[in-house]
Amino acid sequence: MSEAPMVLVIEDEFFLQADLEAALTDAGYAVEIVSSGEEALTLFMGNTNVYRALVTDVRIAGRLDGWQVARRVREREATLPIIYVTGQSPEDWASHGVPKSVHISKPFAHAQLVTALSSLLNTGPPSIG
Numbered sequence: 001m002s003e004a005p006m007v008l009v010i011e012d013e014f015f016l017q018a019d020l021e022a023a024l025t026d027a028g029y030a031v032e033i034v035s036s037g038e039e040a041l042t043l044f045m046g047n048t049n050v051y052r053a054l055v056t057d058v059r060i061a062g063r064l065d066g067w068q069v070a071r072r073v074r075e076r077e078a079t080l081p082i083i084y085v086t087g088q089s090p091e092d093w094a095s096h097g098v099p100k101s102v103h104i105s106k107p108f109a110h111a112q113l114v115t116a117l118s119s120l121l122n123t124g125p126p127s128i129g
Contacts, residue, residue, distance in 0.1 A: 003030070004028055004030040005029055005052035005053070006029070006030045006031075006032065006049050006052055007024055007029045007030065007031050007032070007051065007052060007054070007117065008032050008040060008043065008044060008051045008053070008054050008055070009021070009024070009031055009032065009034070009054075009055045009056070010035070010036070010037060010039075010054070010057060011033060011035070011057050011085075012035040012036065012061040013057075016057075017033045019110075020033065020085070021033055022110075023113055023114060024055075024113070026110075027110075027114040032051075035060065035062075036060055036064070037060055037062050037063070037066065037068060037069040038063065038064060040054075040056070040069055040073075041072055041073070044073055044076070044077075045076065051080070052081070052121060053081040053082070054070065054080060054082045055082075055083045055085055056069060056070060056083070057084075057085055058086040058087075058088045059088070070097070070098045071098055081101075081102075081117070081120035081121060082097075082098055082101040083102045083116050083117060084097060084101060084104065085104045085108065085113065086103070086104075086106060087105065090103050
């Protein structure tokens with residue numbers, strides 16, 4: 001039996017953290033949740049876990065936003081699947097998001113997130129835009 005894929009989640013709203021964790025663990029993923037971009041980069045760059053994907057809000061606690069974190073992560077891991085779960089418009093994603101990522105608008109159904117994540121992990125990311 002293989003280990004559950006580890007997903008790094010950046011969300012600074014407590015209730016949304018619990019919601020995202022429930023959706024992803026119910027779908028068979030291991031989840032690590034942080035509140036800020038700085039925390040996420042510390043974990044990601046520290047190589048303590050092998051993350052298979054990043055799920056991030058855009059407006060998060062700390063100095064870095066989700067767009068910046070995703071770009072920094074992609075500098076190190078060029079093909080890591082990234083999903084933006086945000087209230088920001090898709091137009092912002094088209095201009096600020098990293099290539100081959102997915103934008104999911106809040107509010108969303110758990111199935112949207114799980115389907116997007118499964119798709120990115122199993123078939124590779126779709127083109128941006």
